[in-house]
Amino acid sequence: MLNAFRARFWDLALGSAMTVLFALSGTAVALPLAVAQLLPLFWRRRFPAAALLIVGSATAAHTVLGMARAIGFFPATIALYTAATHGSPRVKWVLCPAVGVAMAAASAVRHGPVEGLLMAIVTVTVAWLAGMERSEHLRQRMERAAAEDRERLARRVHDSLARTVTVMLLQTEALRATTPLDSAAEQRIDTVLGAGRSALAEVREALAAAGSGPALGPRLEMLRGAGLRISGHPPARLPAPLQDITDRLITEAATNALRHDGPGTLLTITTVPGDGTLTVRLTTEPGGSASGSQRAGGGFGLVSLTADIHGYGGELTFGSRHPAGWQLEATFPALVPGHD
Template identity: 45%
Template sequence: MTSLITRPMVRDARLWLELSLAALLTGLFAISGTVVSAPLGVAQILPLLWRRRHPALVLVVVALATLVHLRLGMWRVVGYLPAMLALHAAAASGSRGVRLGLCAAAGLALSVSDATLRGPVEGGLVSLVSFGVVWVMGVERGQHARERAALASAAAQNARLRAESAERERLARRLHDNLAATVTVMLVQTEALRHTATFAPPERERVDRVLSAGRVALAEVREAIADLDGRAAAHAGQELAAHLDRLRAAGLAVPAVPDLDLPPPLEEFFHRLVGEAATNALRHGGAWVEFAVAGRVLSIASGPLGPSSGSGGYGLRSLAADLEAYGGALAYGRDGERWVVTATFPE
């Protein structure tokens, strides 16, 4: 319910913000006397409404309109604002060609044009520096947006994995407890009956077959649960590989994940731990993650940490409780500019 209400509200707020910005630019153009050609002024301002959806196209249109307007005698500094806004949006693009090539071409073209009107220093150099600052701000904004998207995706993946793991464990325990208990009672009662009652040889043979079938059924239940654990661990490994690829795309340096040769329940936990530690590294501004293995001890270091980073969250506390239930231990904390998570797995 909340998400259904929030998204339209966000869209409406963004639309009003864009319209207000367009109105503000229009007023600045009119008050400052910037406009030499009304159609060119419209071509500079109107496309900005679509700069988030089509940043490359908007930058091309606005930059061309600004260049022509400059040649017609537009000399007010405010006339560069639409091009700066378009450049800022294009610099945040995920496309390397748009972010570097197109933005550089537009910034240089406008700076050179301004240099011919105002001189190399007051025109060209000042414009180049101004466009450079705007470009850097746009690149930073785009990087932060991609990191937030990666973290949101990672959080959703981790939540789904935890829910699937909890549900699988609940069903497995229920299956084991109910079937194993029922079959065990049947076996005990049948075994007692076999030793206390008097049977003819054919009936005793039938009782022995019942006991043998019960023991086989109990073993098959345990094998089925072990197989379920193995398939869940393999699926968790595939999910972890895709999750780490997303974090690498967001800028986090993550090496290959080591192989600890753990049994299925612990192997699934290991995948969850690596995913949580890597996600936390990116969330707290880290640039890299490193793994170290010594026997059954895994250390995951990440960094560099900022001055305000240094406390474990709910994810690590939950993982520590899970590993303790398996007979292991999980410790984590700050070590200088590194954050270190150390897991000791049971033998």
Template identity: 50%
Template sequence: MRRHWRLAVDAALYALLVVLVTFSHSVVSVPLAVVQLLPLLIRRRYPGVALVVIAAATAAHSLLGMARAVGYLPMALALYGAATHRSPWVRWGVCGGAAVLVTVTGAIRHGPIEGGLLAAGALVVTWLFGVERGELLRERALIAQLRLERHLADQAAATAGSRERLARRLHDGLAHTVTVMLVQGEALRATAHLSAADEERLQGVLRAGRDALAEVRLALAEETQRDAAATLDGRLAALREAGLSVDGVAGLDALPEVAYRLVGEAATNALRHDGPGARLDAVLTRDGDTVALRLMSTPATPRPPAAAPAGGGFGLRSLADDVAAVGGTLSYGPFGTGWRVVAEFPAS
């Protein structure tokens, strides 16, 4: 719903700007007016590029005699959007350069007071509002992340306690009793003189006992898997609420329990490093005797590959050991403008 409302607000704002520019008699050059307005359509996805283009068009239009009041509106919107960017280079370097350019051209055309000082005051105020808005968004994302981590820690502790109590009851009760039965049965077969029919009956009892122990172990493993799936569902729901775009991952029940924790860690890192609006894509493929889980995070605002995080944190390093413990391999690192995590497990 928030995404749809954002599109509606952007469309209404853009239409209002087009109407104001059209009927304000401020257009000196139609091509320059188009260049001032058109990049606003990409200002959320490419705020730095949009600001540079709009600033250059506004400066040129200002030198030709553009009216100040309406002509600076596209520049103000682009400046506000770029000022919320995560990159300091965009937030301070690009925004500062664009503001200086428009201020200087305004002073040349309309004088230092009416043109330069007025433009500088309006643009600086807009710029600082954008910076403050960006800081607020990042702070909200951090708070949501901390709340999520605390919730997950509490949930994991409760789940571990419940699983430990269940395992203890099964071990001290059913598993212990069946083990005693198996030991007694083996002792009977070793010491007693049994007929062929009795030997076959005893072998059936022992086989049933071993199957019962195997079912207990399987039940514990399935309980662990169910707990991991429920934990991941809660984690993804909280991350979506904090601004991450991620779809449910199908097929994890065929993988070890560590795969659930791996998806949760990758999703958390995507929101932490790329901020609200980031996206996590998961692909599960099978090639012969290997099942590969690929997780790719993409920031909402594309960035140069060099700006991607350069190394994995403690979470991924710890998970690499857990993946290796079940016979798999884990690799991760920057990929394009985002981050990729690849885990490979034996198909068995």
């Protein structure tokens, strides 16, 4: 909340300063084009591609009409930087260069190949590269934060669950060694010890894998073997924190689908990329004789996922489908907001 308020404050301050500069310097040749250059900057974080397209187009048209370049290019460079920082790969590698070329061409028409074209190319290239560098910095910082979170969780599990299970095993071993037991009691003790050792091995295996994130593929294969049908593919090649959370979301949805709707249930995974956002939609369709239970709300897994997705600035919605089945939809930014 504080980061969002701070971002809005700086957007307002920046937009106001640019408006004052345009007004005092006489930069605006056409008032509608000046408004089109300045107004979209207030929404550039939420809609980076649209803001860049509008501001860049208005800047190119305004340049041809004789706009002063020094101040007149500022809004476009800000929009270009933001789009390169927050945008999807298509925005970064296609839209940003295309808008830069359009502005450079307009500047060349108005001011010639050196004063116009060369200066414009240098300006837009510096803004674009600065945004790309910022994007990479944010990605690395997010990956480090995710790794630190997993390590902290692993330490907590080790300090609590693993040690508790170890104490239980030692006490059970001591009970068998010091207490006369009949054959039935011995068998029960062996069962408890076997389950405890198995649980301890699973905890240690989970701790060892904590740095590599959830193994989504093997989990889905295991659920397929139990009768779940899966259509579509999970999103891949995401920044580590978002990859972890989408894997957890899919695992939760797949497990719940099999648990509540039974074998033969179809889980459909749909990934919808946007301009700096990603939407993962999961729908279930009970198979055959399954009735498709109508769950009134989310369990602990969905509550935890909702909190985590909100922490990344995203939203999670879920509910029953007509006539049967379930749908979950998570939408979150490709980068954590409030860090630019």
